[in-house]
Amino acid sequence: MSTVQTKTEVPDIGKSLSRCESCAVRHHSICGVLSEEELIHLNQIARPRKLKAGDVIVSDEEPIDYFANVVSGVVKLSKFLPDGRQQIVGLLFPPDFLGRAYKNYSSNFAEAATDVELCCFQHDRFEGMLKKFPNLKQKLFETTLNELDAAREWMVLLGRKTAEEKVADLLVMIAKRSALVGCTNLGGFVELPITRADMADYLGLTIETVSRQFTRLKTMKLINIIDKRHIEIPDLDALAQLAGHEL
Amino acid sequence: MSTVQTKTEVPDIGKSLSRCESCAVRHHSICGVLSEEELIHLNQIARPRKLKAGDVIVSDEEPIDYFANVVSGVVKLSKFLPDGRQQIVGLLFPPDFLGRAYKNYSSNFAEAATDVELCCFQHDRFEGMLKKFPNLKQKLFETTLNELDAAREWMVLLGRKTAEEKVADLLVMIAKRSALVGCTNLGGFVELPITRADMADYLGLTIETVSRQFTRLKTMKLINIIDKRHIEIPDLDALAQLAGHEL
């Protein structure tokens, strides 16, 4: 990403894959289904973008400029009530996809939870790609179905789980997602990419309750708190069971 | 639906549209995007099915036999925690679509909330249709995206709304969906297709709390309770505003 920052409109075709070849999520993102040939086309409309924690990506109820792959960092999708109450409805880790096809405005507020690297595709051009490459569209469809499953799983958490179960579940989720990215090995140290406030907004709790559950899990020896942004999970299965997962 | 109950494998092509032509949801379900010609093919794999309230349609974590359009009645999709706690993650009204493509087992428990009429499509054959008819697939994709939006909207309700707002929101939702089906006109009498227990499981509350909020909304003159299954909403906008909708 860092080597190619130019904004020349038509990159040299011969070198046009260089950006993707070095991409951290080349084989795991939606790009994974594309042949080298197809990837050249997508690469031509791809633009890297770096964001700092807190930067707004797309605002609520506003026209969508672009779709994007999350290359590094974490993006939060949230919704608001008129009086300001907030609910995070999705956390995007690499190599997740950001965007809502077939709609010209966004239904969520998207914000960088950490420093973030995106690989952006201009809206209309990307939808053109969807028309041209059926397997890309198919992949996006299946991705959407998985997101729907995940959202419904989260509904169970929000509606029926206790604060303790909620926090445990979130930590398990973060541990597993981090392990996928490769930052961490399972069962070891886990970096918490989001603040307590974000956790609260994701779990439908307050900051204070989240904090209390942290110390509670600590006294139960289910986690060790290294510092504000790092914990250790000695037994992931035990934590998962507490979170209400089967087995 | 009631006229054709035969199970002959290959219906007379010349008459094969008779079932769809009289279908209540022909133009509003996913079938709406199909030409008459395409519809003939789909019709050949369609089988009507009637269910009584409480009947199980597909069990959790079990192979999926079929997809279906909801023709009449209401279907509930729910999930369970190991100890039996339940969360309803979706209510399907006509002309909603039931099923999860590209996965051979169901992630939800589907049950008839009322007496239900379905129009069923055998699993493999329907996925074959998706391959053959791109516009059907496109329609299903967009349907899925809308479901995802709706699920995330519901996450806000589950995580951040009060019991009062939750019940108000549910009633507004039911009123609007019922109006679409045509059973009711907006602002008038509304039939409640589900029990208090189902409402509780949909809202992440207990039966008692739901009941208390009903009487609360009644004293606030926002609803009139006709009987257990019927209410009147004198001012839908007022109720919607209480539920936390903008404007």
Added chain:
DNA sequence: CGCTTCGTTGAAACACGTCAATAAGCGTGG
């Protein structure tokens, strides 16, 4: 006419929220 299901209502318990104080970390500027 019992039996069961469904809904309402009350009293008490409790999980979580609210309010408030404190501490740690961090960048900025004198």
Added chain:
DNA sequence: CCACGCTTATTGACGTGTTTCAACGAAGCG
């Protein structure tokens, strides 16, 4: 370097919205 302000997180005391437990009534059904 320390002082200062700001943000983030923890902890305690207290308040409250929702759950729990229990009793009761109404409707449907064999």
